[in-house]
Amino acid sequence: MARKKGRMSQEVNAGSMADIAFLLLIFFLVTTTIASDKGILNILPPKQDPNVPPPEIPLNERNIFNILVNANDQLLVEGEYLENTEKLSDDVKAFILNFGAPDEEAQALFNSLPQSLKAQANRDSKSSDHPMSGGAVVSIKTNRGTSYEKYLEVLDQVKRAYFEIYAERVGITADQYRALTGKTAAEKELQDRGKEGIPMAISIAEPDKIGGN
Amino acid sequence: MSKFKKKNKVSENIPTSALPDIIFMLLFFFMVTTVLRENEMLVEQKIPQATQLQKLEKKTLISYLYVGKPKNTALYGTEPRIQANDVLINTSDIILWVNQEKDKLSEAERDMITISLKADREVKMGPISDIQFELREVDARRVLYASVGKVQN
Numbered sequence: 001m002a003r004k005k006g007r008m009s010q011e012v013n014a015g016s017m018a019d020i021a022f023l024l025l026i027f028f029l030v031t032t033t034i035a036s037d038k039g040i041l042n043i044l045p046p047k048q049d050p051n052v053p054p055p056e057i058p059l060n061e062r063n064i065f066n067i068l069v070n071a072n073d074q075l076l077v078e079g080e081y082l083e084n085t086e087k088l089s090d091d092v093k094a095f096i097l098n099f100g101a102p103d104e105e106a107q108a109l110f111n112s113l114p115q116s117l118k119a120q121a122n123r124d125s126k127s128s129d130h131p132m133s134g135g136a137v138v139s140i141k142t143n144r145g146t147s148y149e150k151y152l153e154v155l156d157q158v159k160r161a162y163f164e165i166y167a168e169r170v171g172i173t174a175d176q177y178r179a180l181t182g183k184t185a186a187e188k189e190l191q192d193r194g195k196e197g198i199p200m201a202i203s204i205a206e207p208d209k210i211g212g213n
Numbered sequence: 214m215s216k217f218k219k220k221n222k223v224s225e226n227i228p229t230s231a232l233p234d235i236i237f238m239l240l241f242f243f244m245v246t247t248v249l250r251e252n253e254m255l256v257e258q259k260i261p262q263a264t265q266l267q268k269l270e271k272k273t274l275i276s277y278l279y280v281g282k283p284k285n286t287a288l289y290g291t292e293p294r295i296q297a298n299d300v301l302i303n304t305s306d307i308i309l310w311v312n313q314e315k316d317k318l319s320e321a322e323r324d325m326i327t328i329s330l331k332a333d334r335e336v337k338m339g340p341i342s343d344i345q346f347e348l349r350e351v352d353a354r355r356v357l358y359a360s361v362g363k364v365q366n
Contacts, residue, residue: 017233018229018232018233018236021233021236021237021240022236024240025236025239025240025243028240028243028244028247029243037268037269037272037275037329037357037359038266038267038268038359038360038361038362039263039266039267039329039330039357039358039359039360040263040265040266040267040357040358040360041267041269041327041355041356041357041358042356042357042358043354043355043356044345044348044349044354044355044356045349045354046349046352046354047349047350047352048349142338142342143338144337144338144339144342145337145338145339146337146338147334147335147336147337147338148261148332148333148334148335148336148337148338148341149261149334149335151338151341152261152263152358152360153261153263155358156263156264156265156360159265160264160265163265174265178265178266178267179268181268181270183270206342207338207339207342
């Protein structure tokens with residue numbers, strides 16, 4: 001039981017611990033990037049058999065919303081020159097929600113829409129027949145020389161029109177609708193209810209050879 | 214002057230003994246949430262902006278293709294190139310690459326593979342459509358155009 005005399009304090013000096021941890025923290029802050037897997041999802045059409053000609057789907061001209069982007073990044077929407085894409089999503093929205101010549105099913109769809117969307121739905125017989133499958137198709141055509149940024153901007157606006165319709169249908173904001181993951185049953189139900197009967201019909205045409213390589 | 218003298222002065226030291234713990238907690242948070250970049254970028258990457266972003270849930274299903282002007286223009290030229298993993302590939306190699314990526318996934322998930330296309334904003338649509346054509350050939354039809362958020366006005 002020999003007791004040491006003059007024993008030093010046994011506590012480790014932890015004062016500089018914070019500094020060390022700070023250094024590590026700053027290292028990780030600087031060297032790492034938060035991986036963001038965000039973007040615009042697009043489902044490509046299935047591949048074509050070269051021996052089988054592409055199926056001819058008869059579609060009336062009024063049911064196609066044509067967006068052309070040329071090699072100078074200029075827009076031609078439904079035959080009209082457009083300065084920028086600001087108003088594009090409103091035009092697309094009006095086109096999708098048009099019930100020009102609804103059949104019985106489309107009429108039922110119209111009746112199921114909430115009041116706010118019904119108010120936006122027109123009955124212009126020169127525009128699309130109905131928003132259901134085969135009724136309204138948005139076609140985006142580019143040149144090979146069109147910049148990717150412009151293409152994405154246009155696709156972004158078209159997607160926005162669809163998401164706004166879906167969200168309004170279930171009574172949430174477009175941001176909330178896009179954040180739905182479909183993980184839980186309730187979210188899935190909401191997601192399906194939003195797009196039921198209004199498929200996202202975006203056709204991306206093969207770009208033609210102008211202005212590219 | 215004695216009027217202003219404070220009586221029973223409180224200790225002014227802030228206890229800092231818990232500071233390391235707080236900092237460590239922050240440190241662990243950042244260590245867990247961040248991913249170290251696995252491969253060096255050989256092409257320029259200025260991701261375009263968009264507003265209608267969607268987030269993908271299953272990260273294991275995502276494979277990345279980087280498209281842009283090569284950084285080393287002396288070696289690879291100035292035309293946009295495709296980078297997969299850490300090498301530059303040609304358009305014709307995409308089929309092989311996608312099949313390799315598909316092999317990494319389980320059988321049930323193979324059809325759900327998503328290609329995240331990280332393309333530079335200065336790339337033209339020509340190369341992009343060539344890539345999409347190859348992806349259609351190999352039946353990897355879910356494409357995510359990677360983009361960063363834009364502030365909406």
